[in-house]
């Protein structure tokens with residue numbers, strides 16, 4: 381079976397970008413019998429960007445409840461919280477010890493932070509932490525500990541999967557025989573049909589930009605958020621360009637082909653923004669109303685979610701424990717006598 385791995389950082393409330401870009405395709409892939417899917421709540425990753433403990437805890441509940449409400453069957457997949465798998469942190473250390481610092485200097489996320497903040501010296505409040513710097517090593521550990529072969533990602537994450545592959549190769553080269561490599565070499569999968577949704581302000585929708593449409597807003601709030609999507613100043617009757625419009629882009633992510641063609645025509649005919657947004661609300665609400673009810677029930681029952689996560693962690697450790705034992709042995713961490 382192909383092993384597929386996807387994580388979502390528990391640093392805020394999940395949004396429709398996470399849904400369209402990660403959760404919806406992942407749940408579809410999990411129904412394919414040829415795959416074994418590993419889906420996880422990336423709470424160690426959350427600590428890189430977020431030092432608000434209540435937010436991390438609340439986000440973990442919300443993201444777990446979202447996956448379950450949207451139909452993820454924890455029996456069919458391996459669904460777990462990253463921090464419940466101690467082997468990930470341990471492998472992360474071993475990988476740190478074989479990963480060249482120069483490789484990390486090239487990581488996009490780190491370079492972007494340097495561009496924004498400068499190297500920022502020794503003050504962790506303004507600077508770049510070791511967590512941010514070495515985040516691709518943690519991501520490599522997430523992937524390699526389960527020997528995942530396929531990692532679906534957005535384009536911005538391709539480089540990090542390639543780095544994980546480099547680390548796997550290096551580790552295999554140093555510590556395993558050619559015939560029996562320890563780690564599978566992971567490949568990224570970029571699905572060009574999966575859109576990267578724009579947020580209310582037109583930038584990429586992202587928890588850290590505060591420009592999102594949260595996935596399970598109540599109807600009134602959902603309508604309000606959709607009304608806040610930035611549009612240009614065209615009047616009703618003036619033709620509008622669908623290809624530069626956030627309203628149309630989000631429409632496309634939820635509509636079938638016929639609905640897409642109809643909206644394209646409506647844009648050409650100069651549909652009023654208010655009307656386009658009203659229709660967008662109805663389309664999204666239609667898809668999410670049912671899971672929203674399940675989501676709210678689940679959120680009210682955190683101990684059930686915890687049970688699901690504990691069972692998932694047990695299942696995950698059945699993969700991670702033997703692999704880590706082999707890695708320990710390979711590097712020379714062995715029982716004496």
Ligand code: ATP
Nearest residue numbers: 388389397398401402534575576577585586587588
């Ligand atoms: P952060 O702002 O903390 O980086 P995020 O909202 O960008 O968070 P992540 O938790 O980093 O989301 O990503 C989880 C998954 O959701 C990834 O697979 C990512 O590609 C996908 N994703 C995130 N934002 C979008 C978006 N705007 N459109 C489509 N997919 C997205």
